[in-house]
Amino acid sequence: xxxxxxxxxxxxxxxxxxxxxxxxxxxxxxxxxxxxxxxxxxxxxxxxxxxxxxxxxxxxxxxxxxxxxxxxxxxxxxxxxxxxxxxxxxxxxxxxxxxxxxxxxxxxxxxxxxxxxxxxxxxxxxxxxxxxxxxxxxxxxxxxxxxxxxxxxxxxxxxxxxxxxxxxxxxxxxxxxxxxxxxxxxxxxxxxxxxxxxxxxxxxxxxxxxxxxxx
Numbered sequence: 001x002x003x004x005x006x007x008x009x010x011x012x013x014x015x016x017x018x019x020x021x022x023x024x025x026x027x028x029x030x031x032x033x034x035x036x037x038x039x040x041x042x043x044x045x046x047x048x049x050x051x052x053x054x055x056x057x058x059x060x061x062x063x064x065x066x067x068x069x070x071x072x073x074x075x076x077x078x079x080x081x082x083x084x085x086x087x088x089x090x091x092x093x094x095x096x097x098x099x100x101x102x103x104x105x106x107x108x109x110x111x112x113x114x115x116x117x118x119x120x121x122x123x124x125x126x127x128x129x130x131x132x133x134x135x136x137x138x139x140x141x142x143x144x145x146x147x148x149x150x151x152x153x154x155x156x157x158x159x160x161x162x163x164x165x166x167x168x169x170x171x172x173x174x175x176x177x178x179x180x181x182x183x184x185x186x187x188x189x190x191x192x193x194x195x196x197x198x199x200x201x202x203x204x205x206x207x208x209x210x211x212x213x214x215x
Contacts, residue, residue, distance in 0.1 A: 014079050015193040018158070024190040025183060031198065031206040033057035034093040044105045048098035056094050057205030063095035063116075063139070064203050070142035076150070084117075084149060085202055086191040087165070090184075090209045091118045100137055110169055115145045122169040123161075127151040159185060166212075180213045187212055 015024070034056040037047045051059040067088055071081045092099040101113045110122040114136040124133055127148040136145050153161045156172075164172040167181030176182065187210035194208050195201045201208055 012193050012196060014082050014196055015189045018079055018083055018192065019185060019189040022186060022189055024193060025186040025210045025212075027187075027210045028190065029194070029208050029210050031194065031201060031208040033205050034060055034207050036093060037096065038091075038093045038099045038101075040101055040103050042103060044102040045098070048096065059096065060094040060207060061203065061205040066139050067095060067116075067142055067146075068203060070146050073143050074146045074150070076146065080150065082192050082195055082202065083188065084146060086188045086195065086209075087149075087162075088116055089191065089207050090187060090212075092116055093207060097137055097139055115141070117145060117149065117165065119145070119148065119165060120168040122172070123152060123164050124148055126156070126164070126172075162188065183210075183212050 035054075036056060050056070064085065067085065068081065071084055076084070088095050091101075095116050097116065099116065101118045104111045104113060110120060110125070112121050112133075113119065114121065114124060114133045116139075119136070121133055124136070128151070129144075129148055135141050136148075149161070149165075152164070155161075156164065160172065160176070162185050163176050163181040166184035167176070167178040170178040171181040190210055191208055200206075
């Protein structure tokens with residue numbers, strides 16, 4: 001059972017700083033230790049083998065540590081560390097390299113996803129990133145991926161950047177609610193508020209994320 005530590009003074013402060021006056025997503029998810037990789041319908045790659053002894057929770061904790069190290073190396077504030085950890089947990093069960101959503105790999109190039117954050121090629125290009133984006137799928141590239149996300153938040157504004165993460169070029173250029181993009185920021189606010197009540201979710205073996213409408 002996860003140890004819930006409640007700080008009545010700081011509860012919700014980070015979530016409110018990041019998303020002032022925004023109503024959080026109506027669902028209140030319960031943290032859990034994952035028992036499998038992320039499921040995708042008709043993926044174009046095979047998932048990696050299960051972790052040693054089938055301990056997906058331990059794998060999640062290991063991968064959280066890699067992301068935390070990357071964020072700290074990039075000098076991210078505590079608030080942005082919470083934001084990006086919530087984003088990563090929203091995308092995958094264990095933050096593993098092999099959990100990238102490959103279902104769009106044979107479609108329009110700008111819709112192809114890269115990294116554990118499932119960033120579209122469109123989003124990555126908007127940050128001025130060049131070269132072969134496949135390099136971003138590796139944990140070794142997490143500092144660069146963190147930099148891409150933060151560069152676009154700075155350039156686009158946080159709300160537009162987050163909607164673009166979820167809804168791609170369509171959300172950026174045409175409809176900011178496309179592919180469930182409207183629900184993404186409120187879901188992150190809900191997750192971050194839960195993380196604030198249980199700060200160990202930033203590094204322990206538990207995942208918390210909302211069930212969002214389709215893509």
